[in-house]
Amino acid sequence: MTQAPVVTPAAETVAETHPEDVLVLEDVRIHDDLSDTELVHGVSLRLRRGQVVGIVGESGSGKSLTCRAVLGILPELIEVSGGSITLLGRDAATLTRRDWTALRGAAIGAVFQDPASYLNPSITVGKQLQEVLRVRGGLSRKDAHRRAVELFDSVHLRDPEQVYRQYVHELSGGMLQRVLIAIAISLDPDILIADEATTALDATVQAEILDLLAELTERLGLALVLVSHDLAVVAQLCDEVLVLRDGHVVEQGPTARILHDPQEAYTRLLVAEHEQYGLERYLGTTADAVLPTEELNRV
Amino acid sequence: MRRSRGRRLAVSIGKPLAVFVPVFLLGTFFTFLLGHLSGRSPAYIQLGDAATPEAVAAVEHEWGLDRPFGVQYVDWLGDIFRFDLGESWFNGHSVAEVLLDRAVITLSAAGVALVIGVVAGFALGALAARFHATWVDRAVTGFTTTISVLPPFVVGIALVAVFAVSLDLLPAAGYVPIEAGLGPWLSHLILPAIALSFDTVADVARQLRDGLVSTKRENYVTGALVRGLGPRRIFFVHVLRNGVGPALAVLGLKFPALLGGAVVTEAIFGLSGYGVFATQAAIRGDVPAVQGVLVVSVVLVVLFNLVVNVVLNRLAPAAARGV
Numbered sequence: 001m002t003q004a005p006v007v008t009p010a011a012e013t014v015a016e017t018h019p020e021d022v023l024v025l026e027d028v029r030i031h032d033d034l035s036d037t038e039l040v041h042g043v044s045l046r047l048r049r050g051q052v053v054g055i056v057g058e059s060g061s062g063k064s065l066t067c068r069a070v071l072g073i074l075p076e077l078i079e080v081s082g083g084s085i086t087l088l089g090r091d092a093a094t095l096t097r098r099d100w101t102a103l104r105g106a107a108i109g110a111v112f113q114d115p116a117s118y119l120n121p122s123i124t125v126g127k128q129l130q131e132v133l134r135v136r137g138g139l140s141r142k143d144a145h146r147r148a149v150e151l152f153d154s155v156h157l158r159d160p161e162q163v164y165r166q167y168v169h170e171l172s173g174g175m176l177q178r179v180l181i182a183i184a185i186s187l188d189p190d191i192l193i194a195d196e197a198t199t200a201l202d203a204t205v206q207a208e209i210l211d212l213l214a215e216l217t218e219r220l221g222l223a224l225v226l227v228s229h230d231l232a233v234v235a236q237l238c239d240e241v242l243v244l245r246d247g248h249v250v251e252q253g254p255t256a257r258i259l260h261d262p263q264e265a266y267t268r269l270l271v272a273e274h275e276q277y278g279l280e281r282y283l284g285t286t287a288d289a290v291l292p293t294e295e296l297n298r299v
Numbered sequence: 300m301r302r303s304r305g306r307r308l309a310v311s312i313g314k315p316l317a318v319f320v321p322v323f324l325l326g327t328f329f330t331f332l333l334g335h336l337s338g339r340s341p342a343y344i345q346l347g348d349a350a351t352p353e354a355v356a357a358v359e360h361e362w363g364l365d366r367p368f369g370v371q372y373v374d375w376l377g378d379i380f381r382f383d384l385g386e387s388w389f390n391g392h393s394v395a396e397v398l399l400d401r402a403v404i405t406l407s408a409a410g411v412a413l414v415i416g417v418v419a420g421f422a423l424g425a426l427a428a429r430f431h432a433t434w435v436d437r438a439v440t441g442f443t444t445t446i447s448v449l450p451p452f453v454v455g456i457a458l459v460a461v462f463a464v465s466l467d468l469l470p471a472a473g474y475v476p477i478e479a480g481l482g483p484w485l486s487h488l489i490l491p492a493i494a495l496s497f498d499t500v501a502d503v504a505r506q507l508r509d510g511l512v513s514t515k516r517e518n519y520v521t522g523a524l525v526r527g528l529g530p531r532r533i534f535f536v537h538v539l540r541n542g543v544g545p546a547l548a549v550l551g552l553k554f555p556a557l558l559g560g561a562v563v564t565e566a567i568f569g570l571s572g573y574g575v576f577a578t579q580a581a582i583r584g585d586v587p588a589v590q591g592v593l594v595v596s597v598v599l600v601v602l603f604n605l606v607v608n609v610v611l612n613r614l615a616p617a618a619a620r621g622v
Binding site: 071103110117119120121132135183184187 | 517518519521522523524525526527528529530532536537540541614615616
């Protein structure tokens with residue numbers, strides 16, 4: 001797995017304000033004002049630099065809402081009704097619109113499912129990265145162009161100069177996700193949220209993107225929140241897993257424990273389903289489902 | 300795969316041009332055919348109803364009307380390419396020369412109306428989209444619906460009654476060339492232009508509002524937000540650019556209406572533009588003059604739509620893949 005969080009004895013006692021914590025969620029509740037129902041019933045998590053936390057759950061379990069709350073982009077009439085979100089030591093509830101704009105990109109970035117829809121179809125993808133570097137990074141047009149090509153190269157896009165000049169409709173899903181990742185990390189954020197970032201991609205591309213995320217986490221010291229409905233994806237990268245169902249946290253803990261020794265019935269069901277329908281069973285290697293993923297991670 | 304900027308531009312101009320040529324040829328052909336089928340003859344305009352058949356034949360021979368239809372058409376079309384629209388049957392003046400003077404007046408009015416349509420339409424549409432689903436949105440929708448059903452002749456008369464007669468702020472009628480100064484020129488044009496523009500303002504505002512509201516829901520707007528771009532930048536670079544398409548397309552459709560509406564507004568405001576010229580020519584049975592007006596209209600409308608297409612393709616390159 002990725003590097004273990006550095007914990008000093010002194011920090012343990014004052015966990016509330018640990019300087020290494022980049023993202024802290026305390027009993028976050030999300031409420032829909034239109035239907036007057038609570039959608040997420042108390043999520044807590046603590047994320048440090050270089051750490052990867054996974055959120056697993058089926059559609060509608062509140063994974064994406066939790067991410068959107070962290071990014072400050074909840075849909076209209078849906079709001080955080082309880083608990084607190086602390087981004088780099090700042091309480092999200094006290095942030096103004098201007099504060100959010102300053103934080104996004106520079107402190108927290110995100111990539112999503114269906115990367116094509118998250119890029120402007122009328123502007124070349126290079127221009128969209130260049131725009132962020134220029135407007136937020138303060139680079140000149142020329143420097144921003146050069147840096148954009150570098151970033152495209154760093155996410156292993158072949159022929160980055162060529163990609164720079166292309167439009168969304170000219171690129172494949174895997175390439176677009178790399179472009180989105182390059183844009184998300186362009187301002188050196190502390191936190192990256194990958195909300196079902198590999199879901200719409202085919203299996204080999206999915207593995208490549210996961211490798212890339214692992215590499216970036218290690219190289220840049222990013223704190224990564226990896227959201228997926230797929231246990232295998234989470235198993236490959238995460239230090240800690242949080243299992244969500246209908247807005248409730250069913251189980252939470254170190255990945256190895258959750259996968260090998262699930263305490264709750266729902267988690268056991270998820271793991272069992274994976275063993276039943278996964279490729280490992282077909283190949284007759286059900287003995288240790290985590291083994292091949294660990295190998296993948298080292299590639 | 301590799302497409303240069305130059306090729307993109309060439310495609311965005313070449314495609315509409317491929318549309319322009321057939322539309323121009325068909326349009327002019329039907330224009331000429333209609334004139335031919337009207338059975339009008341310069342002989343009756345010049346000689347009166349009591350002309351003898353010999354005299355009629357002589358006049359028609361003089362105008363070349365006894366030649367076969369095809370020969371006349373090719374001859375006429377060839378003249379058009381030399382900017383010669385023939386001579387008026389009524390007074391023998393060059394149609395092209397007379398039309399040019401008239402068209403300047405009509406195009407001035409239509410141009411000012413277009414500017415008002417774009418500015419007011421965009422402002423109202425953007426306002427409604429910004430305050431989507433609030434009272435501002437509903438007020439704009441109510442206003443645009445109201446003005447869209449007011450015909451130009453009613454609006455024109457009302458504007459004259461208020462601004463020219465009651466308040467005495469602006470001249471009620473007439474035209475002053477732009478050489479006489481921008482102020483007087485505009486003061487004579489502003490009322491007819493406003494009367495003409497209402498329909499355009501309403502349609503542009505409604506299309507822009509809908510375009511912007513649906514674009515604001517797109518994921519790439521969320522994407523731009525997550526990248527940390529400011530609201531103003533997101534609106535102009537990401538929302539407006541992608542949401543403006545329908546409003547621009549409507550503008551292309553509205554241009555013929557602005558030219559056509561000139562017939563009524565020119566009559567009300569005493570402008571001797573080409574709308575008035577066309578009506579007079581049609582009543583007199585002056586076929587070359589009417590044909591001239593139609594040819595100029597076809598060219599203006601197709602050219603305007605060409606420009607709209609080029610702009611649209613430049614704004615949204617993905618849209619150019621269709622068709």
